[in-house]
Amino acid sequence: MNLEQLQPYLPKNALVFIENWIKPYPLTLKITRSRQTKLGDYRKLQPQQRHQITINGDLNPDAFFFVFTHEIAHMMVYAQYKHGQVAPHGREWKTIFGNLLVESIEIYPEQLRIYILKHARSPKASVGADSNIAKFLINDSEEHQDYLEDLEIGTHFKLGQKIFRKGEKRKLRYICCDIKTNKNYLINATALVEKM
The missing domain is CATH 2.30.30 (SH3 type barrels.)
Structure with missing residues (x-):
């Protein structure tokens, strides 16, 4: 995967974090059209022994990076606990996702960092479940x-x-x-x- 192609979708300096996080994993990344039911998705592709992450291509850069981080945490959980029974958004995922958010906090705008750090303490399964995060990242409200x-x-x-x-x-x-x-x-x- 040519990570340079990701640059237009990401905030400034975010690519360095992604490169470090995904380096050990065989990963296929797909940027998709807008989906109303989800912003991103992770799955293990069994026959190919690869990981796959899909992310909606219409997200703003901060939202794209946040969703990508969420899905990378799923990939890391699968890689570490593939033979154990772990919940999709259980303790293991919350810990890994929270750590990744704290590690990359400098990427987010100053006014959003306090909400990201609060979210990192107990991450939610969906961006929309945290109203402060959703308002900053996802909902680009129109006047009407x-x-x-x-x-x-x-x-x-x-x-x-x-x-x-x-x-x-x-x-x-x-x-x-x-x-x-x-x-x-x-x-x-x-x-x-x-x-x-």
Whole structure:
């Protein structure tokens, strides 16, 4: 893999960290189109005995590096514990991902570092589960969009092609009712929505 091709996707000076982290591993990296269900993915390719990481190519550089770090942590966990039973986002992954975030903290903008360090103490399985991280890294809000958490309970909003009514909060998500079907869904607090 020619890592120089990654440079346009990464923040300044991030490539050095990636080179060091992936050096011992046979890795295939794929930069994909935007996927609504995930930002990145790791898997072990068994027949080829290679690791594969995919990352959405439409992420801003800080988000791309953060997601890449998340997936590298999965690869390292697999390499170290391949014969043991470990949870995908369990203690082992949290430790490795947290250490990688601390090691590379200088890459992130000054205003984001405090949130990265806090996240590193107990990393979440998804970027959206940490509202401070999501707001800085993922959600490039357009003027007509709001974060779900900023809307009043009972407000109608559009997400994708559906219209919902915002309900009560449950942990990091809100119970929202699809107006057309009357079915309830749990929607992340940091989802960008269009207020109706």
